[in-house]
Amino acid sequence: MGFIVIRFGGSGAFVANPDCMVANLLAYIKRxxxxxxxKVGLDLADEDGMLMNLCDVHPKRRASGILSTKTMYIPIKLERTEDGALKPYVPLVPDMDKESPEFMRRLAVQYERRTGKSIRGYGRLKSLPEDAQMGKSTTSSKRGTSKGGKGAGRAGKTR
Structure with a gap:
């Protein structure tokens, strides 16, 4: 059993156990x-800015099957307009645009891909790394190939 770190606010962070249903984890993070x-939903992005798209999976699915342990995630606010259109993603860490422009650029690319709308200030964004185009987190990809990663010691076992 492992934990994830959720960063929020100016310098706040807390640990969470992802060995639960996605709906329960997101409710805990939201609280x-x-x-x-x-009306506001949440998703998580890794430190590279790749959304985990937790809102797209079945709410009873185990979050531990999606998230990598010992990883820091940033909560992303998901809001919709009155007509139901998705608003641009907003990290719950202030000044992320100054702290990590690349993080914000990746969020903007994913927003544009999902909605077909560009975000003011980023123009038409081009692309993401190959892993991102396949819907994979670059952090998860690196972690899964290292010794002691998520799949280590599980030979022959399936989830």
């Missing part, structure tokens, strides 16, 4: 980050 608006 802990003081996001009280029931």
């Amino acid at each position: 802990t980050c003081n996001e009280t608006d029931p």
Whole structure:
């Protein structure tokens, strides 16, 4: 059993156990980050800016099958307009655009890919690394190939 680190606010962070249903993990993160608006959804992005797309998986699926342990994730606010259109992704860490422009660029590319709309200030964005185009996190890809990664010691076992 492992844990993930959720970064939020200016310098806040907390640990969470991903060995639970996605719906429970997201509800816990939402409460802990003081996001009280029931219309707002959350997703997580790794430190590279790759969305985990937790809202697209079955809410009863185990989060541990999607998220890599010992990894830091940033909660991303998902809001919709009154007509149901997705608003641009907003990290719950202030000043991410200054702290990590590449993180914000990757979020913008994913938003554009999902909605077909470009985000002001980023122009038409070109592409992401090959892993991102396949819907994989670059952090997860690196972790899974190293010794002691998520799949180490599980030879012959399937999830």
